[in-house]
């Protein structure tokens with residue numbers, strides 16, 4: 001089973017990488033066990049967003065693609 005390289009599979013890989021990572025809110029300490037970082041990209045960078053369901057704190061992480 002092989003997957004072709006492409007934009008969507010890159011996002012899939014990055015989503016996998018962030019799955020379950022750092023889902024504890026730094027503001028209120030709530031651990032969002034069922035939550036996840038959501039990735040979106042414009043082709044040059046990827047923005048990951050996580051919204052705390054407890055206090056509404058919105059975190060964004062940006063990763064710049066290098067090639």
Ligand SMILES: [Zn+2]
Pocket residue numbers: 025026027028029030052053054055056057
């Ligand atoms: Zn919070």
